[in-house]
Amino acid sequence: MFNSDQLTEQYRRSAKEIHPAPGHEENIRTLYESDRMRRGRSKSLKPVAVKVLLALVVVVVFSGFNRYIWLKISDHRMSLHYSQTNTRIDNAELSSAIHRELQQVEASLGVGEAAIAYLPELAKWNAMDKKKGLVVVSNPTVITDLSAWKTILAKNTPEFKLPTETSTGLEFVGGKEGPPFGGFISLELQELLPELTRESEEQGGKIAWRKVIAENQSHSYTTLYRNDRQDVIYVSMQLIDQKTDIRIGTGLMESEEINVHGAKAHYLQTQPFFFADSNRVQEIQWLATFEKYTLLYSVGSDSSTLTKEELLRVALELK
Structure with missing residues (x-):
């Protein structure tokens, strides 16, 4: 945590x-x-x-x-x-190059494995804090049986909500432990920065990475669906059970405040986004507060054709 x-x-x-x-x-x-x-x-x-x-x-x-x-x-x-930030982060070509490098790392991982990667070009964007050049890549185990996945969710996030497939037309693809993209970078993983930086420099500025133990330290659970156009839509829940302050730096982001069944939610669109082929991600986020914990809901997609209205219809299904 x-x-x-x-x-x-x-x-x-x-x-x-x-x-x-x-x-x-x-x-x-x-x-x-x-x-x-x-x-x-x-x-x-x-x-x-x-x-x-x-x-x-x-x-x-x-x-x-x-x-x-x-x-x-x-x-x-x-x-x-x-x-x-508006400085150089709008470089779509560089973002796509980083995406290809991360895909190569992921292709080297077995099912259930994860890696920490140091991207020198990403570090240049954040010259004052090279730790932001670190990225977690994973090849997670995906549970394709919906009943089995709901059992895992019920054990870890008792108040979880998922869209109804019959009313949304969505097809369940699978569930995985962890966020939709990337992963949690612990203080222990940050300690690998000097070693990975040296290795990258010795290789002429190429990506450097190490396999690490895959742990769901962020207490996130992501459910994947497809619509009739084969767009992938995710419903992600992160459980927060103690005082937590999370700060995330993004690329060029558009935001809009919306309402999801009386809860204040935010529609976010980020581009470029080096975790996706489309170089883009959009999602709707809101909080569900309970006595002993808070659930951060994220309903999103990296599809280049999915609309905000389609995403909102899925979010409104989480009653």
Whole structure:
């Protein structure tokens, strides 16, 4: 499970090595004001907004002073932040090249195996934090029997919900433990960064990777479906049972607040997206809060033809 205390300590150590350029406070203020105007806000900066700005400062510092826009999904137990940068991340050709490299790693894995990979080009996007050049690749075991998969879900996420196949026209493909793409990068896996970096440099800047033990440390469970056009649609649930702060950096992202049976949800579209052939992913995310845990629902697809409306119809089936 995500350990916010360990992450905080890592940030503190890394901060001592960072020396911001002169005038960075004014740059951050300018970025904030431009984003505030973009969102149509005209009120003066109040104390509560200052806290947001301070959080923005931390992210900008650790990301080379790129422009970030925050999106937050949270309840009393967990907080999920998305940050977006406009610097070089719109390079679709490079994103596709990374995707091909990850496919080669996955092809070398047996069923149920996983690997941690260091991508030097991805690290260049995040020069202030090379750990963001690490990616988890897996070839998960897929459960193709729906009854057996529901048993696993009931054991691990008792309040789980899935769409009804008869009303949506979806065909169950299988279920896997873990998120739809990538995987959880633990502090132990991050310790492999120096070794993988050296190996990559010795190989002339090529990808370097190691097999690792495949563990569902994120407590995520993903159910896969196909529609009549053979688009793959996933329903993913992540169980959060303690105070958790998750921060995710993305490529160019579009977001829209929508309603799913009274719950505030967010429609997200990210492009480029190097985990997919289509170089694109879209999903609807919301939280279901229970007494002892929170479920983060994600209904999404990397299809290049699926519409937001089709995705929303599936999300609305999770009653």
